[in-house]
Structure formats: structure tokens, C-alpha cells
Amino acid sequence: MPFFKYANKKIYYEEIGSGFPLLLLHGNTASSKMFTGVVDLYKKDFKLILVDFLGHGKSDRLKEFPIDFWYDEAMQVIELINYTNYEKVNIIGTSGGALVALNVALERNDLINKVVADSFEGEKALDFLTETISTDRQQTKTQEKGCMFWEYCHGDDWESIVDNDTTIVIKHDKFIKNFFHKDLSQLKVPVMLSVSLEDEFMKTINAEETYRALLEKIPNGKLHLFPKGKHPAMLTNAKEFSDIAKRFFMDS
Numbered sequence: 436m437p438f439f440k441y442a443n444k445k446i447y448y449e450e451i452g453s454g455f456p457l458l459l460l461h462g463n464t465a466s467s468k469m470f471t472g473v474v475d476l477y478k479k480d481f482k483l484i485l486v487d488f489l490g491h492g493k494s495d496r497l498k499e500f501p502i503d504f505w506y507d508e509a510m511q512v513i514e515l516i517n518y519t520n521y522e523k524v525n526i527i528g529t530s531g532g533a534l535v536a537l538n539v540a541l542e543r544n545d546l547i548n549k550v551v552a553d554s555f556e557g558e559k560a561l562d563f564l565t566e567t568i569s570t571d572r573q574q575t576k577t578q579e580k581g582c583m584f585w586e587y588c589h590g591d592d593w594e595s596i597v598d599n600d601t602t603i604v605i606k607h608d609k610f611i612k613n614f615f616h617k618d619l620s621q622l623k624v625p626v627m628l629s630v631s632l633e634d635e636f637m638k639t640i641n642a643e644e645t646y647r648a649l650l651e652k653i654p655n656g657k658l659h660l661f662p663k664g665k666h667p668a669m670l671t672n673a674k675e676f677s678d679i680a681k682r683f684f685m686d687s
Contacts, residue, residue: 436493439518441511446488447493452478456521456547457684458512459485462530462554462667466492466598473537473670476677481684486515487565488535492589493597500603503580505531505614506687507540515571525684529553530668534614537626541615546625551680553629554667556636558614559648563639565608574600617653625685627657636660657683 438445446493449467451474459470459477467485477483492498500506512535516524525548529534540547544575556564575581576594585593628649630642637645643660650656659679664671 438494439515441489443541444489444495445516446489446495446511448484448519449521451483451485452559454481455684457481457483458524458525458526458527458536459483459514460508460512460528460532460535461486461488461491461606462532463589464585464597465530468492469589469670473529473673477681479599480681483647484524485517485684486512489513490599496592496596497599499642500599502603502606503611504603504607505534506538507617508535509542511541512536513543513546516543523548525549527551527553527669527680528555529669530555537619537622538615540622540624540626541617541619547624549627549684550627551629551683553628553669554634554636555614555678556644558619559612559650560608560614561636561639564636565605567605568601572597588667600611619649620654622653622656623659625655625683626653627652627659628659628674628682629659629668629679631666631668633663634666634668636666637685681685 436447438447457477461467461469466487474483487494489495489511490500526536533555536550536588537552540550585597588597630646632642634642646658650658653662661668661672669676
């Protein structure tokens with residue numbers, strides 16, 4: 436299995452298919468295995484690069500996650516791009532992976548062709564998410580479907596990874612708050628935002644208003660709103676999402 440080093444720890448990645456490189460970035464508490472069901476939608480058109488962020492999936496474990504969580508994961512992605520010697524890559528980041536993708540684009544636009552940022556809550560965490568996350572996660576641990584997903588992504592130690600994530604979401608909101616080190620107006624690569632209007636994680640706000648406000652900040656940004664589907668849109672609207680993303684990447 437291929438690995439690269441970051442902070443003296445091993446991070447797992449996988450390459451599938453051929454063509455222009457496309458990174459798929461997983462969300463919180465997940466791993467690259469979350470993309471198993473959609474890989475076939477992309478691999479004929481791109482060289483897919485899947486990665487398990489440090490502390491997740493097949494990558495080395497961490498006793499605790501870094502407090503600047505999504506920025507640190509962006510640094511991992513930048514290290515991977517440099518390690519594999521790709522001159523330019525496309526990125527699809529979904530849920531927490533969208534925060535990572537945008538951080539990568541803000542910090543190293545020279546490495547990026549285009550970005551799709553899917554199903555994220557904005558520039559900082561929604562209050563209801565941080566206020567209820569501990570209770571919600573404990574409840575999910577009692578549900579077979581949620582536990583099976585986490586075990587599928589990580590293996591037998593899935594619970595410690597989920598607990599680490601819960602802790603860091605709360606700490607990040609308390610001590611850092613903003614997901615990005617730079618304002619989204621500083622993005623210099625084409626970006627498309629996407630979200631389902633039925634996304635359960637956006638239930639306390641108007642998703643369309645939130646995303647249109649984000650779009651006003653992003654130079655030459657695009658937006659696609661899915662009327663149906665849950666979280667994340669990339670998976671719950673898989674075929675339509677892949678068609679839209681591929682057109683975005685291939686348009687000159």
C-alpha cells in the first residue's frame with residue numbers, strides 16, 4: 436500500500452484510473468472508503484487520488500487531533516501533491532473535506548486547477564452543530580448503521596477516532612472559530628460550491644441564502660443547488676453530481 440510521510444507519520448493514499456489528477460477529500464469521521472460507491476463515476480475521466488487524513492482509515496493514528504484541524508489536513512494534501520509531483524490537480528472536497536479543499540486553494544493556488552466544495556456549513560461552524568455534536572454522536576453510536584459505517588472506514592478503533600473528532604470540532608469552534616486562514620475573496624482558482632437544500636446539517640439556516648452569500652465573496656465562483664438529497668450532495672445525488680463536476684472541470 437502506498438504511503439507518504441507527514442510530521443513523521445505515514446498517510447495512506449491510492450491512485451485509480453488515468454488522466455488529469457482529481458483528489459477526493461473525505462469528511463469528518465470518515466475515510467476515503469466513503470467514496471467506494473462513486474469511484475466508477477470518475478475513474479474513466481480522471482486519475483483519482485484518494486487519501487486518508489492522518490488519524491483516519493489506513494493512516495497512522497493520533498492520540499489527539501490538531502486544533503487547527505482542517506488547515507492541518509490541507510497541509511497534508513499539499514504534501515501529497517508535492518510528493519506525487521503533480522503540477523496541477525482538481526479537487527472535490529465534501530463536508531469537512533470541502534473545508535480542506537478550500538484551505539489548499541487559498542494557501543497554494545499554484546498547485547490547483549479547479550475545486551468543487553460540497554456540503555459544508557460556511558466559514559465557521561454552525562452553533563447548533565457544536566452545541567449538539569456530543570449528544571448526536573453518542574446517539575449515533577447506538578445505531579447499527581452509523582457504527583457499521585465508522586467501522587468500515589476505520590476498523591476496530593473507530594470509536595476513538597469519532598471521539599477525537601467530536602473533541603476537536605468543539606475546541607476549534609471555541610479557540611479558532613474560522614475554518615480558513617484567509618478570506619474566500621482571495622481565492623485565485625475557479626471554485627464551484629454545491630449543496631442539497633434538504634441537507635440535514637443545514638436545517639437551522641437557509642442553505643440557498645448561505646451559499647449565495649459565500650458565492651458573492653468568491654471571484655468567478657459557481658453554485659449548484661440540489662433540490663433533493665441529504666448530506667452530502669456528492670453521495671446522495673451521485674450521478675448528477677458527477678456529471679456537473681466533470682463539466683465544470685473540463686470546461687476551459
